Amino acid sequence: MIEVKNLVKQYGDHTAVDDLSFTVGEGQIYGFLGPNGAGKSTTMNIMTGFLGLTSGQVLINGHDITEEPEEARRCIGYLPEQPPLYTDMTPREYLTFAAELKSVPKDEINGQVEEIMKLVRITEMQDRLIKNLSKGYRQRVGLAQALIGFPEIIILDEPTVGLDPKQIIEIRDLIKSLAGKHTVILSSHILSEVQEICDHILIIHHGKLIADGTPRELEQRMRSSVVELTAKTEDEEAVRAILRTVPGLKSAACQRPKNGEMLIRVTPEQDADVREALFRAFAGGDVPLLMLRPENVSLESIFIQLTADRTYKWVRRKRAKPVEKEAEAE
Amino acid sequence: MSAVYKRELKSYFNSMIGYVFIAVVMVFIGIYFMIVNMNVGFPYFASTLSSTLIIFVFAVPLLTMKSMAEERKAGTDQMLLTYPVSTTAVILGKYFAMMTVYAIPLAISCLCPIVILIGGVGSPLIDYSAILAFLCLGFLFVAIGMFISSLTESQIIAAVASMAVLLVLFLWKSLVNYIPTTPAATLIGFLVLLGIIVLALWHITKSRLVTGIVAAAGAVAAVVPYLVDRTLYDGLLQRVLGVFAIYDTISNFTSYYVFDIAGLLLYLSVAALFVFLTVQSVQKRRWS
Structure with a gap:
């Protein structure tokens, strides 16, 4: 259980984390999502006690990270963004060192190191020097180090960076298998990854928590009433004329026709369902509809909506021509 | 460990x-x-x-x-x-x-x-x-x-x-042998040392209060003995630094x-x- 309350971190004048509060429950996988420089790593570094905080409080299983750092850190396994590896050691030596530092009982060290090496699949590399390992293997040694001692809370900062697709799938499966027994917090800017493995998502931007919920909740919250349709025509004017007959539309964007088909994005006023009206209008105008569906909202678009800067929104708005304006112009 | x-x-x-x-x-x-x-x-x-x-x-x-x-x-x-x-x-x-x-x-x-x-x-x-x-x-x-x-x-x-x-x-x-031994030079030497300490303290604590108190107390401690009895300062800096x-x-x-x-x-x-x-x-x- 992690409680972060009103966390603020300032570097000089720059506020890296701005009044961040959230609670992470037990046995779940939490995803920290945010663009680069959003404050994900800083927050993780504070949660693990590597960095001090400017104000606020972090409680790890009830232990304040600044007041009782050793008790709090005992519950945490941490893989920083750059795996903290001693390159002059072999993975086995390194993991044994990690186990000793975490005060794993002496007679359990060997067994646990073996078990974790098997888990992250580095057993065959155990006697090579870490400096001779590839990035993917180094990342796994870093992950193994976080798992040593099987702490209740495992914090992973971009765990799949630098891995090849097969390794990414392996690591994701490994992380999923940790859920239940462990609380896992991972950060990523890869949305599909977070969407796939996390039970709960926290979206951070400019150091602030801007959204949190399950992937499904976030999608529902952002459910779009925008309708995408494909019409069998090349005549944009005809399409616009048909659209003008449908009440309650805000704007429509027509793409350049391809092979006699045109993709149209229609945004209704408010959240009205205009699908039926659109169908009837196009049927009436004798333009066959090949496809009609509500716009698919992926986490990706939620993310972009939530973290977009003003300029970005402006560009998007400009691209969609308003229906009314078209009418005035004529 | x-x-x-x-x-x-x-x-x-x-x-x-x-x-x-x-x-x-x-x-x-x-x-x-x-x-x-x-x-x-x-x-x-x-x-x-x-x-x-x-x-x-x-x-x-x-x-x-x-x-x-x-x-x-x-x-x-x-x-x-x-x-x-x-x-x-x-x-x-x-x-x-x-x-x-x-x-x-x-x-x-x-x-x-x-x-x-x-x-x-x-x-x-x-x-x-x-x-x-x-x-x-x-x-x-x-x-x-x-x-x-x-x-x-x-x-x-x-x-x-x-x-x-x-x-x-x-x-x-x-x-240390090259440090002047006259009382006036010793006083200046002490004040320079005090300056260095105060600067370091300021750099570490960024606290005006602490730095100010140390600076004031140090200056008094350095100047008063000099005013009371100059001969005390004869070669003192050399001896202190010689430690x-x-x-x-x-x-x-x-x-x-x-x-x-x-x-x-x-x-x-x-x-x-x-x-x-x-x-x-x-x-x-x-x-x-």
Whole structure:
């Protein structure tokens, strides 16, 4: 259980984390999502006690990270963004060192190191020097180090960076298998990854928590009433004329026709369902509809909506021509 | 602490640094031993050792340069500082690992007095006390080197800066002789020292109150005795700074054959201060 309350971190004048509060429950996988420089790593570094905080409080299983750092850190396994590896050691030596530092009982060290090496699949590399390992293997040694001692809370900062697709799938499966027994917090800017493995998502931007919920909740919250349709025509004017007959539309964007088909994005006023009206209008105008569906909202678009800067929104708005304006112009 | 100690000690012998340090020190001790004791026939190993002090000034930074700087550069400090161990334990582990490497050539040179005894009359007590003094000096040198290494990410900077500081300490006694002894100059000297302390304090605490109080109290303490009795300040600065002439203790052991306990305590207490400062310097980075 992690409680972060009103966390603020300032570097000089720059506020890296701005009044961040959230609670992470037990046995779940939490995803920290945010663009680069959003404050994900800083927050993780504070949660693990590597960095001090400017104000606020972090409680790890009830232990304040600044007041009782050793008790709090005992519950945490941490893989920083750059795996903290001693390159002059072999993975086995390194993991044994990690186990000793975490005060794993002496007679359990060997067994646990073996078990974790098997888990992250580095057993065959155990006697090579870490400096001779590839990035993917180094990342796994870093992950193994976080798992040593099987702490209740495992914090992973971009765990799949630098891995090849097969390794990414392996690591994701490994992380999923940790859920239940462990609380896992991972950060990523890869949305599909977070969407796939996390039970709960926290979206951070400019150091602030801007959204949190399950992937499904976030999608529902952002459910779009925008309708995408494909019409069998090349005549944009005809399409616009048909659209003008449908009440309650805000704007429509027509793409350049391809092979006699045109993709149209229609945004209704408010959240009205205009699908039926659109169908009837196009049927009436004798333009066959090949496809009609509500716009698919992926986490990706939620993310972009939530973290977009003003300029970005402006560009998007400009691209969609308003229906009314078209009418005035004529 | 023992895990860090073992790892560090091993790392000195996984890389060349440990061997290079031991080899360099042993070669020079060997050369001096061969010339002074074997060839000339001077029966005191203590004075041979004192001639090699300058070698330690240049070799100890080799040992200490990577201690903290490398961790910071490679990001491995992120591991040590997020594990359930205290910063003090980590730093003491490193410190004792370095001291172990430092002690190896001294341990080997414990054979030299025996060689002298075999060849004729020797003074093992004097010789072994001198080796002990060098061990204590090592505590000081290594602590200073480790502290400087904790201030930077660059091993080169750490090594060069440590050499400079140790060399100044080595030459301290001669340098202090050039400090003017008149009461007025002493007062100015004290005020300059106070200025440096206040600046350092300001840099560390950023607290106007604390800095102001220290500055005011220091200025009063420096000026009042001067106004009351000028003769008090006659050559005082020289005497105060002369305390840090670390070479004095070594020469007490090696030239005058005096077991200088006060000097050893000075070494150890200043060493403890620098170990403490290293812990503070690492802790401070969390909060900057």
